[in-house]
Amino acid sequence: MEEHVQRVERLAFAGRIASEIAHEIKNPLAAMSGAVQMLGSGGDSDPLQSKLVNIVKREIDRINGLIKDFLWLAKGVHTTENLESVSLCAVIQEILTLLRARDKISPAHRVHTLFESNPSCLVDSHHIRQILWNIILNALEAMPEGGDLTIGVSRCGARDSGKDEVRVEIRDTGEGIPPDIRDRVFEPFFTTKQKGTGLGLGIVYQLVEKAGGRIEISSHENAGTTFSLFFPSDASFPLAN
Numbered sequence: 001m002e003e004h005v006q007r008v009e010r011l012a013f014a015g016r017i018a019s020e021i022a023h024e025i026k027n028p029l030a031a032m033s034g035a036v037q038m039l040g041s042g043g044d045s046d047p048l049q050s051k052l053v054n055i056v057k058r059e060i061d062r063i064n065g066l067i068k069d070f071l072w073l074a075k076g077v078h079t080t081e082n083l084e085s086v087s088l089c090a091v092i093q094e095i096l097t098l099l100r101a102r103d104k105i106s107p108a109h110r111v112h113t114l115f116e117s118n119p120s121c122l123v124d125s126h127h128i129r130q131i132l133w134n135i136i137l138n139a140l141e142a143m144p145e146g147g148d149l150t151i152g153v154s155r156c157g158a159r160d161s162g163k164d165e166v167r168v169e170i171r172d173t174g175e176g177i178p179p180d181i182r183d184r185v186f187e188p189f190f191t192t193k194q195k196g197t198g199l200g201l202g203i204v205y206q207l208v209e210k211a212g213g214r215i216e217i218s219s220h221e222n223a224g225t226t227f228s229l230f231f232p233s234d235a236s237f238p239l240a241n
């Protein structure tokens with residue numbers, strides 16, 4: 001519990017700094033982006049110039065992605081949720097479609113969905129999308145050579161309250177999380193990837209906390225990782241099976 005409180009406080013602090021930085025970077029970046037668009041729009045530019053312009057554009061995109069993550073981290077602290085009844089299965093299908101369109105799912109990835117039921121949760125639909133997106137993307141990134149991604153949705157009785165919960169399980173057959181870093185994965189900026197930001201799971205932790213849910217991780221080195229997310233089900237909505 002102590003650890004949980006510390007983690008939430010640390011994330012909230014990182015969120016506040018991140019939003020300050022994001023606001024400072026946004027305007028100069030927009031100016032750079034506009035300027036480079038103009039540089040690239042002259043049809044008579046030589047090949048070297050257009051190559052350089054493309055590099056600048058690509059790197060600006062990357063910084064924009066980072067700013068978006070900064071703002072998401074801050075969202076866990078600042079924004080109020082816009083609660084609505086959301087079908088988790090539908091959200092997962094949408095995310096898988098988007099990931100395919102962006103080539104994040106390669107032909108070497110086998111995707112399995114095990115939807116035991118189609119429950120609704122009373123959550124912020126943007127938040128839930130971001131949560132599931134970050135975890136599914138991590139699962140795919142843990143399997144660069146391919147593997148099995150299995151996503152399960154089921155209902156279960158909650159641990160203490162006796163109320164219904166919805167469980168989403170995201171399992172990969174990737175490299176696993178080594179025991180010595182398992183406690184650190186939710187830390188903001190903690191990453192083991194060359195091009196990682198280390199913000200994905202920090203954002204997830206904040207948003208799951210806000211949604212009144214919880215996360216469990218089980219991981220075996222070189223065998224894979226399972227992230228289990230639990231959310232309160234939407235009691236006002238009859239659960240469809």
Ligand code: ADP
Nearest residue numbers: 138139142176185191192196197198199200201
């Ligand atoms: P990033 O993806 O930018 O590295 P995240 O916060 O999303 O940042 O993840 C933090 C770290 O947690 C990753 O760098 C990786 O070491 C570890 N991790 C997260 N998900 C998985 C997974 N499914 N399999 C193995 N390692 C993982």
Ligand code: MG
Nearest residue numbers: 134138200201
């Ligand atoms: Mg990530």
